[in-house]
Amino acid sequence: MGQRRPNKVTQLDIARLAGVSQSTVSRVMAGDPKVEPDLRERVLQAARLHSYLPDARAQSLRRRESGMIGLVIKRPRGGLAGDAFFSNLIGEIMDRLHDAKSRLCLELVHEQENEVTVHEALLRSKRVDGVVLVESVVHDSRLELLQRDRFPFVLIGNPMLSRVWSVDNDNVAAGEMAANELIAAGYRRIAMLAGPPGVTVSEDRILGYSRALDAAGMPCRIWHSEFGIEAARRVAEEALSGPMAPDALVVLDDLMAMGVVLTAREIGMRIPDDLGLVSFNDTHLCHVLERGLTSVSLNIETIVREAVDCLMAQIRGDGPSEPRRILVPCQLRRRGSSAPVPRGEEALR
Amino acid sequence: MGQRRPNKVTQLDIARLAGVSQSTVSRVMAGDPKVEPDLRERVLQAARLHSYLPDARAQSLRRRESGMIGLVIKRPRGGLAGDAFFSNLIGEIMDRLHDAKSRLCLELVHEQENEVTVHEALLRSKRVDGVVLVESVVHDSRLELLQRDRFPFVLIGNPMLSRVWSVDNDNVAAGEMAANELIAAGYRRIAMLAGPPGVTVSEDRILGYSRALDAAGMPCRIWHSEFGIEAARRVAEEALSGPMAPDALVVLDDLMAMGVVLTAREIGMRIPDDLGLVSFNDTHLCHVLERGLTSVSLNIETIVREAVDCLMAQIRGDGPSEPRRILVPCQLRRRGSSAPVPRGEEALR
DNA sequence: TATCCTTGAGAATACGAATTCTCAAGGATC
DNA sequence: GATCCTTGAGAATTCGTATTCTCAAGGATA
Numbered sequence: 200m201g202q203r204r205p206n207k208v209t210q211l212d213i214a215r216l217a218g219v220s221q222s223t224v225s226r227v228m229a230g231d232p233k234v235e236p237d238l239r240e241r242v243l244q245a246a247r248l249h250s251y252l253p254d255a256r257a258q259s260l261r262r263r264e265s266g267m268i269g270l271v272i273k274r275p276r277g278g279l280a281g282d283a284f285f286s287n288l289i290g291e292i293m294d295r296l297h298d299a300k301s302r303l304c305l306e307l308v309h310e311q312e313n314e315v316t317v318h319e320a321l322l323r324s325k326r327v328d329g330v331v332l333v334e335s336v337v338h339d340s341r342l343e344l345l346q347r348d349r350f351p352f353v354l355i356g357n358p359m360l361s362r363v364w365s366v367d368n369d370n371v372a373a374g375e376m377a378a379n380e381l382i383a384a385g386y387r388r389i390a391m392l393a394g395p396p397g398v399t400v401s402e403d404r405i406l407g408y409s410r411a412l413d414a415a416g417m418p419c420r421i422w423h424s425e426f427g428i429e430a431a432r433r434v435a436e437e438a439l440s441g442p443m444a445p446d447a448l449v450v451l452d453d454l455m456a457m458g459v460v461l462t463a464r465e466i467g468m469r470i471p472d473d474l475g476l477v478s479f480n481d482t483h484l485c486h487v488l489e490r491g492l493t494s495v496s497l498n499i500e501t502i503v504r505e506a507v508d509c510l511m512a513q514i515r516g517d518g519p520s521e522p523r524r525i526l527v528p529c530q531l532r533r534r535g536s537s538a539p540v541p542r543g544e545e546a547l548r
Numbered sequence: 549m550g551q552r553r554p555n556k557v558t559q560l561d562i563a564r565l566a567g568v569s570q571s572t573v574s575r576v577m578a579g580d581p582k583v584e585p586d587l588r589e590r591v592l593q594a595a596r597l598h599s600y601l602p603d604a605r606a607q608s609l610r611r612r613e614s615g616m617i618g619l620v621i622k623r624p625r626g627g628l629a630g631d632a633f634f635s636n637l638i639g640e641i642m643d644r645l646h647d648a649k650s651r652l653c654l655e656l657v658h659e660q661e662n663e664v665t666v667h668e669a670l671l672r673s674k675r676v677d678g679v680v681l682v683e684s685v686v687h688d689s690r691l692e693l694l695q696r697d698r699f700p701f702v703l704i705g706n707p708m709l710s711r712v713w714s715v716d717n718d719n720v721a722a723g724e725m726a727a728n729e730l731i732a733a734g735y736r737r738i739a740m741l742a743g744p745p746g747v748t749v750s751e752d753r754i755l756g757y758s759r760a761l762d763a764a765g766m767p768c769r770i771w772h773s774e775f776g777i778e779a780a781r782r783v784a785e786e787a788l789s790g791p792m793a794p795d796a797l798v799v800l801d802d803l804m805a806m807g808v809v810l811t812a813r814e815i816g817m818r819i820p821d822d823l824g825l826v827s828f829n830d831t832h833l834c835h836v837l838e839r840g841l842t843s844v845s846l847n848i849e850t851i852v853r854e855a856v857d858c859l860m861a862q863i864r865g866d867g868p869s870e871p872r873r874i875l876v877p878c879q880l881r882r883r884g885s886s887a888p889v890p891r892g893e894e895a896l897r
Numbered sequence: 898t899a900t901c902c903t904t905g906a907g908a909a910t911a912c913g914a915a916t917t918c919t920c921a922a923g924g925a926t927c
Numbered sequence: 928g929a930t931c932c933t934t935g936a937g938a939a940t941t942c943g944t945a946t947t948c949t950c951a952a953g954g955a956t957a
Contacts, residue, residue, distance in 0.1 A: 558944090559943065570944085571946080575946095
């Protein structure tokens with residue numbers, strides 16, 4: 200009933216038990232073919248008997264790798280809340296890493312805190328072999344640090360910086376696609392509900408949105424909101440009030456779009472009749488809206504595959520040495536929220 | 549342009565630079581007061597200059613702790629997909645850990661694979677100091693292993709085993725609450741759409757559901773489904789067809805409830821008129837349904853707080869030594885999907 | 898002034914495994 | 928039969944910190 204935790208079995212113990220040296224045990228564990236079959240068997244025997252398992256910390260110290268990668272997500276405290284995008288992302292990464300028999304160290308960075316901390320805690324202290332960064336802002340000091348120290352990393356997002364490995368959707372194209380969908384559907388006052396200023400996904404999609412509207416000769420209107428359903432709901436309340444309120448919105452993500460839906464419902468705007476809606480991510484939420492929410496699918500699975508593969512290649516040291524920006528195509532999933540406005544009604548607008 | 553990664557600064561380097569011994573550097577870094585102020589300053593100076601940072605692996609080896617805890621979630625491959633419950637959970641844990649300046653190592657276990665692997669990879673190999681387990685099945689061999697080896701761990705769920713630290717909702721009560729809501733609303737053929745057999749959350753809620761129905765003198769009907777929106781949708785198709793189809797469902801979680809909603813929509817059943825619905829988790833999804841989805845809120849934040857605190861206490865070795873089962877109360881959030889059936893219509897049923 | 902404590906800091910060792918160094922035994926070569 | 932390679936495995940070293948051991952200098956005490 201002692202408080203002691205046993206499980207102190209080390210290679211040396213196994214060595215003694217098998218009557219060999221510690222180095223031999225190490226060799227056997229490593230599968231070194233330079234060990235006589237009978238010795239090998241004796242060692243394995245002993246190891247099995249004591250259910251020996253190597254100490255990951257010691258291994259990690261001696262080899263120069265930890266077998267872990269970090270995932271750094273930058274969101275305000277509580278900002279992960281219920282965002283299916285992240286479960287998707289995390290799930291995909293895990294599945295991918297599973298094959299590479301590497302583990303994941305998750306790290307959330309709150310907006311306000313020093314980003315450098317994470318860089319230090321994770322990479323400089325050798326806790327992980329490399330990191331996947333999600334979502335960057337236009338000027339992200341982390342990237343430069345990582346670059347300077349030559350740490351293996353890949354950004355999921357737009358680095359706004361050259362010579363950085365990154366995987367991303369073509370968010371400019373995505374924004375354009377979304378806006379064009381609404382234009383084609385016959386909406387006339389198409390605004391955008393974007394994320395916080397300076398966040399690259401948001402900026403890129405704004406750019407795409409602007410291009411589409413410019414091309415159509417329509418004026419742009421942009422609202423910014425924090426992430427999350429509640430924040431978006433509040434901003435939407437403002438955006439959708441007044442006589443010149445937009446009749447359609449491109450919204451930065453599904454969750455925020457749900458905020459818009461709630462507001463619309465409150466003030467009695469019907470979707471898509473009074474308000475057209477296109478968002479991004481194509482999560483489950485899109486199916487739940489009565490007639491469906493049109494959304495741009497980001498192919499997270501592909502993004503993650505590319506990102507993890509590329510990170511692993513960097514860690515292993517093989518693969519192409521020149522940093523590359525990988526763009527994963529998006530697809531618009533057309534649903535009820537952007538249904539073309541019936542001819543008859545269009546005239547009334 | 550060399551492939552070399554620098555950043556090989558060790559305590560010894562700092563020691564040399566400051567003209568002291570390595571042990572002194574170590575002492576300074578540890579904040580040992582037994583070092584003369586001027587020496588201390590000299591060392592800190594040098595450390596800052598070379599931006600020295602201790603190697604977490606070495607520290608972890610020498611001290612006997614890794615400063616990391618593991619989170620083990622058991623779900624089929626891809627099964628995390630978009631489940632807001634997990635983003636919530638993970639988010640909360642991160643926030644909580646943040647305060648305890650510990651890191652999180654995430655681990656997904658796929659149903660079919662040997663659970664022992666994780667136990668070994670994480671705990672026996674000393675990668676983490678303790679683990680939080682989520683969702684257990686009625687007979688979970690991991691628990692016994694953890695118990696035997698005296699590893700610090702806490703289960704979020706029902707251990708079905710004594711002498712295990714665990715935090716959970718009172719899912720029996722929750723199931724009862726959900727069923728009673730539908731009974732009170734006047735539904736007559738209340739069935740349950742549960743999770744896979746053997747999963748404790750599911751079993752517990754089934755029990756609660758059964759009690760409520762027994763008490764009301766109504767017959768129980770239970771369907772089992774895998775987790776996720778799609779699986780639930782398929783099972784719902786079967787459950788809701790036929791002349792004796794239920795007129796209300798208690799569904800194991802919001803995501804699965806959405807599957808039911810989709811099916812209902814397809815076959816033209818209106819909610820709550822033709823089909824009453826109560827589910828669990830109270831995620832954002834509940835607000836999205838036109839009239840809202842009634843759901844039992846689980847207070848994830850509280851669960852996580854209790855779980856993490858308890859795990860930390862175990863790791864530190866203080867706190868109550870006797871394993872305890874902590875129950876966090878649930879609240880029913882009443883929304884449109886369980887709106888009382890109007891008197892007039894009730895007669896028609 | 899001689900002896901006994903403090904105190905501060907260097908030297909040495911431990912943590913657990915991987916790797917390099919060394920060397921003895923056995924086989925091949927001339 | 929003497930020399931040169933292999934080859935297998937033990938001994939020693941290393942990874943970077945934390946800690947224990949040691950010891951010299953300085954202060955207090957008698």
